[in-house]
Amino acid sequence: MSSPIQLQPDETFVLNVGPQHPATHGVLRVKMEMNGEYIVDAETVIGYIHRMHEKMGENKTYPQYLMNLSRMDYLGALGYSHGHVLVVEKAAGIEVPERAEYIRAIMVELNRVASHLFWFGAFVMDLGGFSPLMYALQDREYILDMLEAVTGSRLTYCYFRFGGLYNDIDDDFIDAARRFIPRMRKSLIKYDKLVTGNIIFRKRLEGNALLSKETCRKYGASSAVARGSGINFDVRKNEPYSVYPDFDFDVPVYHEGDSLARYMVRMEEMEQSLRIIEQGLDKLPDGPIMPKKKPKLIKPPAGDYYQAVETARGSFGVRLVSDGTKTPYRLKLRSPTYSNMHLFDESCRGMMIMDALAFMGSLDLVIPEIDR
Amino acid sequence: MIIEKTKLAFQKLLPSTEPEPPAVEDPGEEVEEEKGKKAKVKKEPRQNGVIECDYAVHGYHLDAQVAPDQLIEAVTIVDEAEFFIESITGVDWIKEGQIEVVYDFSRYDFDTCRVVIRTRVDRNNPVVPTITSIYAGANWHERETHDFFGIKFDGHPHLIPLLLPEDADFHPLLKDFKA
Numbered sequence: 001m002s003s004p005i006q007l008q009p010d011e012t013f014v015l016n017v018g019p020q021h022p023a024t025h026g027v028l029r030v031k032m033e034m035n036g037e038y039i040v041d042a043e044t045v046i047g048y049i050h051r052m053h054e055k056m057g058e059n060k061t062y063p064q065y066l067m068n069l070s071r072m073d074y075l076g077a078l079g080y081s082h083g084h085v086l087v088v089e090k091a092a093g094i095e096v097p098e099r100a101e102y103i104r105a106i107m108v109e110l111n112r113v114a115s116h117l118f119w120f121g122a123f124v125m126d127l128g129g130f131s132p133l134m135y136a137l138q139d140r141e142y143i144l145d146m147l148e149a150v151t152g153s154r155l156t157y158c159y160f161r162f163g164g165l166y167n168d169i170d171d172d173f174i175d176a177a178r179r180f181i182p183r184m185r186k187s188l189i190k191y192d193k194l195v196t197g198n199i200i201f202r203k204r205l206e207g208n209a210l211l212s213k214e215t216c217r218k219y220g221a222s223s224a225v226a227r228g229s230g231i232n233f234d235v236r237k238n239e240p241y242s243v244y245p246d247f248d249f250d251v252p253v254y255h256e257g258d259s260l261a262r263y264m265v266r267m268e269e270m271e272q273s274l275r276i277i278e279q280g281l282d283k284l285p286d287g288p289i290m291p292k293k294k295p296k297l298i299k300p301p302a303g304d305y306y307q308a309v310e311t312a313r314g315s316f317g318v319r320l321v322s323d324g325t326k327t328p329y330r331l332k333l334r335s336p337t338y339s340n341m342h343l344f345d346e347s348c349r350g351m352m353i354m355d356a357l358a359f360m361g362s363l364d365l366v367i368p369e370i371d372r
Numbered sequence: 373m374i375i376e377k378t379k380l381a382f383q384k385l386l387p388s389t390e391p392e393p394p395a396v397e398d399p400g401e402e403v404e405e406e407k408g409k410k411a412k413v414k415k416e417p418r419q420n421g422v423i424e425c426d427y428a429v430h431g432y433h434l435d436a437q438v439a440p441d442q443l444i445e446a447v448t449i450v451d452e453a454e455f456f457i458e459s460i461t462g463v464d465w466i467k468e469g470q471i472e473v474v475y476d477f478s479r480y481d482f483d484t485c486r487v488v489i490r491t492r493v494d495r496n497n498p499v500v501p502t503i504t505s506i507y508a509g510a511n512w513h514e515r516e517t518h519d520f521f522g523i524k525f526d527g528h529p530h531l532i533p534l535l536l537p538e539d540a541d542f543h544p545l546l547k548d549f550k551a
Contacts (some may be wrong), residue, residue, distance in 0.1 A: 008530050015425050032506060046535065047534055047536065047537075050535040050536065052544055053518075055544050058545075087431070090431065096479060098399055119483075121523055167541075215521075217456040218456075218457070218507050219456075220457040220458055220459075220507075220509050226480065231480045232480070232481075233480040238479075238480075238481075238484055242386045249531055303437075304488075305429075305430055306459075306476070306488075308478070315458075317458060317459065317476070318475070319461065329463070330463045330464075332459065332474075334459040342511065343509070346508065
């Protein structure tokens with residue numbers, strides 16, 4: 001949105017948003033230089049919950065590091081674990097049974113729906129609507145119960161193992177998942193009526209924070225931030241991994257580039273995830289969940305390996321540099337929100353502060369994942 | 373194919389001193405084997421140049437090693453070919469007395485091509501030019517790499533700690549770092 005008043009840089013004051021502020025969804029601080037209600041310049045300050053996961057990666061053995069990945073993003077943890085186990089399996093040449101890969105995909109998609117649901121509730125709450133959060137949490141609770149029964153934890157899962165899984169799914173889980181899909185589809189219609197068609201909601205978001213394709217490319221944005229700006233980029237489609245080529249699903253793309261487009265992309269992604277879960281349950285093969293032959297000690301041959309996966313928040317990459325020992329020589333975690341958040345500073349200039357907070361909500365931030 | 377195009381552009385920038393590997397089909401593994409053999413016989417540092425890698429093994433297509441002063445030109449190649457920036461990081465090769473700076477680039481379209489550009493600098497005085505004027509998104513990645521490795525990005529507009537505390541004077545990802 002263009003500002004109707006002339007900005008006068010000599011009449012500015014500095015406003016601190018955060019580190020403890022509900023709109024930032026965690027310990028994130030934005031130093032905003034304001035001219036009245038308008039932002040002249042902004043500087044994002046991150047690192048408040050930096051835990052140096054990458055150094056831990058160099059000190060722990062491969063299996064010891066499994067639990068770290070889920071501590072990065074507490075809303076969509078399984079996607080991150082998936083990237084980590086895939087890169088180590090690729091490096092060490094461990095074969096994964098088909099059943100295990102199918103269950104992984106089902107679990108990751110369930111987790112994606114849970115993550116998007118929470119984002120949906122929190123985003124609408126940022127804009128002043130409280131009740132959608134309660135509806136969203138109710139649906140999310142259903143997923144968390146399902147995941148808890150199989151993985152043993154509600155948020156910080158340590159479910160994937162190199163070569164397979166910790167626990168097989170049972171009939172109870174399959175029943176629950178089959179019941180969940182129609183229930184969730186009904187809810188999506190409900191959300192659509194309740195929120196998407198709401199005139200106040202639309203007026204707030206239409207034309208808010210337009211991001212061009214070029215901005216996305218220069219900052220390396222992914223997920224709904226890129227797809228809301230007309231970029232048809234989803235790692236599951238662009239660089240197919242795991243069993244995703246077996247599934248028939250679409251990548252929702254919107255060309256407007258505003259916050260509403262980002263919202264629409266995520267809402268439609270939930271339906272696509274449900275389709276993947278449905279197909280996964282139909283096609284689920286029998287068999288073991290761990291390979292018969294697996295090295296007791298994981299020592300990938302020396303070299304450089306990279307794996308990207310599509311998590312709930314975008315393209316997550318793991319770069320593994322191995323020197324042939326039982327601990328990685330270097331483990332780089334490329335987190336998607338880090339790049340998505342980075343373009344906030346440049347893009348929020350000239351916006352009103354409430355528009356900027358709506359924009360921030362549309363980026364789907366999870367701070368521990370930015371800080372690592 | 374974008375892989376071929378980008379490879380040619382890199383080869384123009386970096387005329388290879390090494391003979392071309394005979395089999396073009398599957399060079400990734402061969403390079404890997406060669407490296408292993410060399411490591412056993414004697415350590416020979418990799419020459420600057422571009423290698424086409426096996427995507428199924430390494431997860432990227434092109435691996436270009438450049439000298440620090442060629443970096444801007446190399447990054448301009450990928451920028452003009454409309455790659456997006458994935459990340460920047462470092463690797464501390466303490467035995468060789470060098471730090472490697474690794475730049476990852478990828479593409480939004482279905483002509484998939486992952487490019488890794490790496491450059492090696494002296495461990496005691498690590499300085500590389502900044503690429504923030506080409507990719508604005510490199511800003512945080514370079515600040516993070518400066519935090520963790522102490523690499524100085526020459527010309528960076530705001531090279532202060534990002535993830536570490538603002539008064540941090542240590543670089544935790546260096547191999548000789550003691551907490």
